[in-house]
Amino acid sequence: MTILVTGGAGFIGANFILDWVATTDEPVVNLDALTYAGNRGNLSPLDGHARHLFVEGNIGDQPLVETLLRTHGIRAVINFAAESHVDRSIAGPAPFFETNVMATLRLLEAVRSHIGALAPAEREAFRFLHVSTDEVFGTLEPDEPAFTEETPYRPNSPYSASKAASDHMVRAYAETYGLKALITNCSNNYGPLQFPEKLVPLIIHRALGGKELPVYGDGRQVRDWLYVGDHCSAIRTVLGRGAPGSTYTIGGNNQMENIALVQQLCAQLDARRPRADGRRYAEQIRFVTDRPGHDRRYAINADRIGRDLGWKPAMSLETGLRQTVDWYLANEAWVETITSGAYRDWVRRQYA
Ligand code: NAD
Ligand code: TYD
Numbered sequence: 001m002t003i004l005v006t007g008g009a010g011f012i013g014a015n016f017i018l019d020w021v022a023t024t025d026e027p028v029v030n031l032d033a034l035t036y037a038g039n040r041g042n043l044s045p046l047d048g049h050a051r052h053l054f055v056e057g058n059i060g061d062q063p064l065v066e067t068l069l070r071t072h073g074i075r076a077v078i079n080f081a082a083e084s085h086v087d088r089s090i091a092g093p094a095p096f097f098e099t100n101v102m103a104t105l106r107l108l109e110a111v112r113s114h115i116g117a118l119a120p121a122e123r124e125a126f127r128f129l130h131v132s133t134d135e136v137f138g139t140l141e142p143d144e145p146a147f148t149e150e151t152p153y154r155p156n157s158p159y160s161a162s163k164a165a166s167d168h169m170v171r172a173y174a175e176t177y178g179l180k181a182l183i184t185n186c187s188n189n190y191g192p193l194q195f196p197e198k199l200v201p202l203i204i205h206r207a208l209g210g211k212e213l214p215v216y217g218d219g220r221q222v223r224d225w226l227y228v229g230d231h232c233s234a235i236r237t238v239l240g241r242g243a244p245g246s247t248y249t250i251g252g253n254n255q256m257e258n259i260a261l262v263q264q265l266c267a268q269l270d271a272r273r274p275r276a277d278g279r280r281y282a283e284q285i286r287f288v289t290d291r292p293g294h295d296r297r298y299a300i301n302a303d304r305i306g307r308d309l310g311w312k313p314a315m316s317l318e319t320g321l322r323q324t325v326d327w328y329l330a331n332e333a334w335v336e337t338i339t340s341g342a343y344r345d346w347v348r349r350q351y352a
Contacts, residue, residue, distance in 0.1 A: 003026060004074045004076070005017055005029070006077065006107065008030035008031070008032050009042055009043060010080060011037070015229065016080070016232045017052065021049060031065070032057075035083075059079070060098075060103030062106045079129065082100050083096045087291065090157065090158065090293075096162040100159075111179065129182045129239050130167065135295065136153050136155050136163055138155060138156050139154075142297060146301040156293045156295055170183055182246060183247040184249075186249070187298055191227050192327040205339065207281045208269070213266070215259055216287075217287070217291070218290075219258045222256065222299065226251055250311075251299070253300075262285060265281075265321065266281035268325045
């Protein structure tokens with residue numbers, strides 16, 4: 001048996017594949033379009049590995065996906081492929097709807113056609129796991145209870161609206177066509193291999209470069225931080241034991257205000273790579289114009305996956321951030337490679 005991972009050259013997908021190959025015997029086919037966020041080098045530890053096949057291609061290429069499903073005897077699809085950065089969705093929503101909605105529809109159509117030709121037992125065993133976000137639930141007030149699987153969808157950004165649409169499609173394919181689908185809605189991930197447009201790696205990268213550290217608005221927005229390795233173990237758990245047709249909310253139980261997180265990263269850097277002038281990295285922090293429609297707070301109640309499947313996060317935020325800072329300090333060449341021309345253009349436009 002083999003699994004098909006989409007978006008496996010991106011941040012979470014690459015971590016998932018590296019963990020999968022290390023912890024199981026099952027081969028994985030990795031379909032990725034290598035957009036600006038995809039990096040073949042993320043999989044370089046698997047170069048020449050017999051159980052990892054990289055295919056450059058689009059999830060919206062239905063004939064290609066159908067061929068992969070058939071020729072590799074795929075038993076499950078884990079769909080990470082997406083446009084994933086809120087600020088880019090605000091600057092230009094169209095690619096988010098092209099990929100997260102229309103290309104995902106084509107992927108679902110390929111799967112529908114494929115399982116239609118399977119024997120009943122194989123069709124019953126086939127899984128489609130769709131990786132989504134807590135952002136589909138909108139924003140929480142400071143004293144509101146955390147998101148659960150029952151929270152109504154209220155997306156506020158073009159990104160979260162496009163992800164909400166994809167979740168609804170997956171649900172509709174389960175109800176209408178009997179697809180054995182699973183949806184996971186998780187909180188903000190952090191860890192190795194994250195593209196430095198997202199908060200944690202952006203702050204580390206800019207701090208080391210002596211640049212200003214942009215904190216949107218008053219910096220009191222709250223995110224619930226999940227270490228990427230914990231997210232990968234949750235996905236393996238849901239794939240293995242999740243009830244088809246179910247949704248699972250996944251979080252790290254680590255709510256923190258952005259400004260506190262940025263200060264913590266600065267303190268970690270002070271301890272590990274002190275500034276040459278002896279000053280503190282926190283002096284580089286600047287409060288900048290807020291993101292339009294900025295969600296105030298996300299928080300996840302992960303009771304269902306804990307109770308029903310026995311999963312809980314293993315990494316504390318403090319240790320996870322320390323390991324992440326260490327990883328970025330040890331992998332400056334990786335950061336250098338991916339922060340080339342196109343990245344610099346984005347940063348110039350976004351933080352001008
Ligand atoms: P990412 O942007 O780092 O990676 C996305 C990957 O998908 C890239 O490798 C890109 O090349 C690939 N891709 C994009 N469009 C494609 C297409 N049409 N066909 C094939 N490949 C395509 O994203 P990430 O942070 O790894 O997120 C993975 C998934 O997890 C996304 O669906 C995202 O919505 C979801 N998610 C992410 C977070 C987070 O904190 N990063 C939190 C919750 C949910
Ligand atoms: P981000 O990493 O973009 O994830 P998301 O928008 O999906 O939560 O941002 C995390 C938080 O950090 C969010 O509240 C926006 C804030 N933020 C900044 O304050 N400055 C920045 O430069 C970026 C990229 C994000």
